[in-house]
Amino acid sequence: MEQPLIRVKNIKKIYNPGENEVRALDGVSLDIHPGEFVAIVGHSGSGKSTLMNMLGCLDVPTSGKYYLHGQDVSELEDNQLSEIRNKELGFIFQGFNLISNLDARGNVELPLIYRRLDKASRRKLAEEALRKVGLGERMNHKPSEMSGGQQQRVAIARAIAARPPVILADEPTGNLDSKSSEDIMKILMALSRSGRTVIIITHDDDIAKQVKRVIRIKDGKIEKDYLNENGQSELGEREE
Template sequence: MIEISNMCKVYKMGDTEVKALNDVNIKINAKEFVSIVGPSGSGKSTLMNMIGCLDVPTSGSYILDGKEVSQMKDDELAEIRNCKIGFVFQKFNLLQKLSALENVELPLIYQGLNAKEVRKRAIEALESVGLQDRMHHRPNELSGGQQQRVAIARALVTKPPVILADEPTGALDSKTGLEVMDILRDLHSTGNTIILITHDNSLAMQAKRMIKIHDGEITEDREVI
C-alpha cells in the first residue's frame, strides 16, 4: 500500500538548512494497523505530511497504492488526498456552520457524486460510528468524542484505502480517547489500513506495528506483541 524509499525533507530557514527527514525507508501493507511515534521535533509530523500527500519530499520516492506521488503537482496531490486518504485530526477540523451530516458529505461532493448517493453514504458512515441520532447537530452541539466520531465518519465516507489519524485522542479525556481507539481497532478489523501518528508510546502500543522516529530517522520498526 505504501512504499517510501530514501526519503529526505529539507527546510530552508534563511541561510540554514534543517533536515526534517533523513533517508527514511518504510513499507506498509494493505490492512495493517501501524503507529508512528516520536517526541516533538522528531520528524513525525513531517512524515505524516508526506504520507498524507500534504507536502512532497526534497528527494526520495513515495509510492501510494501503486502510484508514485513524490513529484506530483498540487492539484494532483489534492485528488490523491480526496480519493486515497481519510484524515482524522487532533482538533477535528469540522466546519462549525454545517451539521455533522453535512460535514461528512463534503468529501463526496468534491468527488462529484449525485446528491442521493452523497446523502446515503454519509448517513451510513455516521451510523457506523454510532451517531445516527446526532447527525443533524452542529459541532458545537456535540461533545469532543462525538466530534471526533464525525471526523472519523468523514474520513471513511470516500472508502479510502488508508486512514491517517494524527493524534486522534489528543483533545479528548482518557475515557473518550479509549472509545476512539476502539473505533480505529474496529475499522482495522474490517479491513482498513490505519496509520496512527502520536507522541504517546502507550497509545502507539495499541497498534499492531510500531515505527519510532527520532531526529528525522527511523530508529525502530517492530511488531507489537
C-alpha cells in the same frame, strides 16, 4: 507476500538548504501493507508530522521516492496530489476541523461534493459512516451540541465516508479524555479489522501500545520498527 500499499524509499525533507539547513526527514524508508495498523511515534520535532504530510500527499520530499498503490507520487503536481488525497486517503486531525454551522451529516457530506457525487449518494454514504461510528441518533446535531469525543467521531465518519483505503490520524485522541480516547481507538481498530490501512501519528506511548506495529522516529530517522504482538518483536528479527 502481497505488494506494499505504501513504499517509501530514502525520503529526505530539507528546509533552508545550506549552512542552516534543517533535516526534518533524513533518509526514511518503510513499507506498509494493506490492512496494517501502524503508529508512527515521536516527540515534538522528531519528524513524525513531516512524515505524515508526505504519506498524506500534503507535501513532497526534497529527495527520495514515495509509491502509493505502486504509483510514484513523489514528483506529482499539486492538482494530481489533490486528486489522490480525495480518492485514496482519509484524514483525521487532533482539532476535529468541523464546520460549526453544519450538522454532523453536513460535515461528513462536504468532502464528498468534491468527488462529484449526487446528493442522494452523498447522504447515503454520510449516514452510513455516522452509524458506523455510533452517531446514528446525532446526525442533525451541530458541533456545539456535541462533546469532544462525539465531534472526533464525526471527523472519523468524514474521513471514512468515501471508503478510502488509507486512514491517516494525526494525534486523534490528543484533545480527548481517557474514555473518549478509548472509544476512538476502538473505532480505529474496527476500521483496521475491516481491511482499511490505518496510520496514527502520536507522541503517546499508551496509544502506541494498542497498535499492532510501531515505528519510532527520532531526529528525522527511523529509530525502531517493531510489532506489539506477544511482546515487542523487532521487525528485523521476524520472517518476511
